Amino acid sequence: MPLGIIFKRALRDIRQNLVTHVMTTIVVALTCLVFIFFSVFSINLQRVADRFGKELAIVVYVKKDLAQEKIPTLYQKIVSMDGIENVKFVSSEEAFKRLEGYFKDEKEILEGVDPLFLPPSFEIQINKAVYNPGRVRSIASALSKWPEVQKVQYGKEWVDRLESFSEAVRAAVIASAVLLLVMAAFVVSNTIKLTVYARQDEIEIMRLVGATNGFIQGPFLLASFFQGVSGSLAALVVGLFCYEYVLNIIGQTGLIRSLHLQFLPPFYMVIIVLVSGIFCMAGTAMALRRFLKL
Amino acid sequence: MLSGDQVVIELRGVRKRYTRDIVALEEANLSIPKGEFVFLTGPSGAGKSTLLRMLYKAEEPTKGSIIIDGVDLSSLSKSQIPQLRRKVGVIFQDFKLLYNKTVFENVALSLEVIGLKKSQLATRVRQVVEGVGLADKLHRKVVQLSGGEQQRVAIARAVVNRPPIILADEPTGNLDRKRTTEVVALMEELNARGATIIFATHDDALFENTHRRVLQLRDGKIEEF
Secondary structure: OOHHHHHHHHHHHHHHOHHHHHHHHHHHHHHHHHHHHHHHHHHHHHHHHHHHHHOOEEEEEEOOOOOHHHHHHHHHHHHOOOOEEEEEEEOHHHHHHHHHHHHHHHHHHHOOOOOOOOOOEEEEEEOHHHOOHHHHHHHHHHHHOOOOEEEEEOOHHHHHHHHHHHHHHHHHHHHHHHHHHHHHHHHHHHHHHHHHHHOHHHHHHHHHOOOOHHHHHHHHHHHHHHHHHHHHHHHHHHHHHHHHHHHHHHOOOHHHHHOOOOOOOHHHHHHHHHHHHHHHHHHHHHHHHOOOOO | OOOOOOEEEEEEEEEEEOOOOOEEEEEEEEEEEOOOEEEEEOOOOOOHHHHHHHHOOOOOOOEEEEEEOOEEHHHOOHHHHHHHHHHEEEEOOOOOOOOOOEHHHHHHHHHHOOOOOHHHHHHHHHHHHHHOOOHHHOOOEHHHOOHHHHHHHHHHHHHOOOOOEEEEEOOOOOOOHHHHHHHHHHHHHHHHOOOEEEEEOOOHHHOOOOOOEEEEEEOOEEEEO
8 A cells, every 4th residue: 555545544543533642642752751861860870970980090100210211112102002092201300399289388398308209100091982990990900010110000999989880870771771661661552552442443344344454554553653753752852851951950060060961862862763653663563463363 | 356157155065163062054055146136044143144254254164165256265365355355245233334434434444445546436435325325414423323324324335346245244133114125125226236145134024025045044054945
C-alpha cells in the first residue's frame, strides 16, 4: 500500500481516536521525562567528575644528583609517552622561588637555606581527551620505575576516590537505565495494547473484508511512531524548561557556573526521539500480532 | 474472477470437531454450482455459522477439504487469505459494523482494502447504499440507525466490491417480517446479477414455498431438505 494512503489513514485514525492517542502520548512523554531527568543528572555528574580529574597533574621529582645535561633527554622521554598533553620542567631554583612566593612576608624563614635544596621536577598534564583515572595511575607507575626519578606524586587518593566514584556513577547509570527501560517497556506496551484492544472489532472487520496485514498494520504503526516522536519531543521541551528553571535558581553561584553544566547533547536528544518512535512502533506491532493470526 | 460455470463451493468429507464430544460437521459433502442460491437451515447450534466460517477460512476443518473456485483452502498461505475474502462477501448475524463510523465509512471499508480510487469508491458506495434504501442516511453514524437499517448497511458492505460469492449468516435474524422480506428480495436481486449465495437461516417461513435448494444441517451432516 502506498505510503501516502497509510499516512492519510493514520491521520484519520488519530483524529477519530484523539483521546486515546493523546493519553498514550502523555504516557510516552512522562516515561521519556523520567529518563531525561536521570540522563541530565548523570551526564553532568560525570562531567563534573571528569573535569576535576582533568585538572590533576603528575609531579615527577628528579634525583638531585642527575646531571643537568640529562634533563632535556628526560624531558623528551616524558613528552613521547602516550596520553601526555604538556610537560613543564621546574628547576630547583624555580621551586625555591615558588616557595618564597608562598611565604611572602615571612621570607626570612628561608634565610640561610640552600636555594638548591629542593629537587628539580617535571609537572605533567594528562591529555584531557584520553583522560581516565586508570591512565593517570599507569603513567605515574611507569615513571616511578625510571632510574632518574626520585619520586612521583599525583594525588593518588584523590584519583582512586575519583575512579571509584566514576565507576559507581557509571554502574548506577547503567542499572537505572535498564530499570527505566524495563519500566517504560511495560507501561508503554500496556498502554499501546489497550489502544489496540479498544479497536479490535475494527481490526477483525478489516480482516474479514479482505484487508491485508499491511493495510491493517500500516496506519497503526505510523500513528504509534507519531506518538513516540511527539511524546519524546514534548518530554524534551518540558525537561529543557525545568532544567533552565532550576539552573536559574541554583546557577547564580560561581561554583555552579564553573562546573559548566549542560542539558542533553543534541545527538543524545535525536537518539531519544528516534528510539521512542521505534519503541512505540515495536510495541504496537507486538500488540497487533495476536489479532492478525488467521 | 470465477472461472466457467462449474462448481464454485465444494466440501469433501469435511469434519469439524471442537472436542471429542462437540462435533459441528461430520463427513459433510456439498457442491454448489456458480450462480446458485441455496438456503442453509438447521436448529440453532447445528453448525451453520461454523460451516460458513470455514468457507472464508476463519476456521479450519479438522479433516477433509474445502474448495472455493477450484482452490483448496488448505493450500492457501496466510498472505493469500485476503484475496479469498475479497471474493466472498459475508453478511454477519451480528452485523459486525463500526458503530461510531458513518454508513459511508462502513461500506467504503470493503473498497479501501482493495485500493479503489477515492472518486470511484464514493460513486460505488453511493450506488450500493442507494440500492439498499439508505441514500438519505449515508453520512449518519451507524449507531443512530435502527436494527433493520444496520442490517442493510452490513449487506451493502458485503456486496459493494461485487464478490462472486455471498455468505449470509442469519441476515434476517433480528428483523421484523417486512424487513425480512426486503432483505430476501435484495439477496434475490444479487443472485439474479450472478452471485452465488448461501443464505443461512433457521426461519422455515423463508423457504416454505421456494423453488431454491434447501440444505439442512442435522447431526453434523448436510442433507437436502
